[in-house]
Amino acid sequence: MIPRDQESTRSGGGWLHWLSTLTDMMAYPLKTSHYVELVNPLWTTHKMQARVEAVWDETSHARTITLRPGANWRGHRPGQHVRIGVAVDGKHYTRTYTVSSAPERGDGCFTITVKAIDGGRLSHYLVRKLKVGDYVPVGLPQGDFYLPDASPTQPLFITAGSGITPAMSMLRSMLAQQRMANSVHIHYAPSPQETIFGQELREIDAAQKHYTLHEIHTAALAADDPARHFSLENLARLCPDWQSRDCYACGPADLLRAVEATWEEAGLAHRLHIERFRADLAEVPDDAVGGRVRFANSDLEVEADSATNLLRVAEDAGLNPPHGCRMGICHTCNTTLKSGCVRDLRTGEVLNEAGAIVQTCVCAAAGDCELDL
Ligand code: FES
CATH class of the missing domain: 3.10.20.30 (Beta-grasp domain)
Structure with missing residues (x-):
């Protein structure tokens, strides 16, 4: 029996392939797709692009960008990331951003939520300059930081700053599927105003009996206040059954290092899932030279x-x-x-x-x- 996709290739796909080969020969040295791009960049097949449909300021430093991807896009799993390219001052840069929307949104678009970081050329461009109607190259969704499909799970989310984005995609997806898992969420942000998705998180907390949010606003705490940082004591206080949950953590390297050490010490590393925005770098030795x-x-x-x-x-x-x-x-x-x-x-x-x-x-x-x- 011929699988469905192959069957379509043998019937309809065959002449389409033939037509495409013929037009590619006529378009040589370019491909038909290069000319199609002049009509609509989303129809190209030689590279994947997305059009900026909307921008929305989440905080003074973070913006959600709604993107409509073109041909060849496939849906993401909540928690996965995509590569986004942008030309700044004549140079092409690429960065990876987590998709913040749920796959179930149904309008063919997805969102990324970008925080402008100090010295971040691309993040500043995306947050301050990218505008509706612009096109950006995008890659396919990747990554293995996502909730399992079938088995019931009791997630513990530990996030900080823009590390909220993969957790937000997971929460939105569970809401869209009306299967909110018994979840505890510990989130660190400087203040309520600087909490990305703060209002939405609070609304979910108020409406969903299975979701418990603990916000820690670090700017309101003294520098030596132990509640300001992740610790085993704070974890046990906020989520007493943490050892029986699967933990999904995303945020700055210091937080992830502390979380990793806690789970390893408890012999529970297999229940910890971590998403890093940057490589975990070792200390550069004092005597190192360039x-x-x-x-x-x-x-x-x-x-x-x-x-x-x-x-x-x-x-x-x-x-x-x-x-x-x-x-x-x-x-x-x-x-x-x-x-x-x-x-x-x-x-x-x-x-x-x-x-x-x-x-x-x-x-x-x-x-x-x-x-x-
Ligand atoms: S850019 Fe991906 S490994 Fe260096």
């Missing part, structure tokens, strides 16, 4: 310190190297070390063999070095 970085293919040489990743060094030098996640996952930024030394900022490992593969987004100069860029 060096001169030579980009061989560009005939460019710049000075770099021991902590700045080589992707950033290359971009600051005016190059536009390939990249994706910027946190050591996707390997899009891989290049070859031609000579010299680099340090992997996650592990502290020093690479000094010519021919070694260097992930430029998580490696820094550890002396002079030459890269195949």
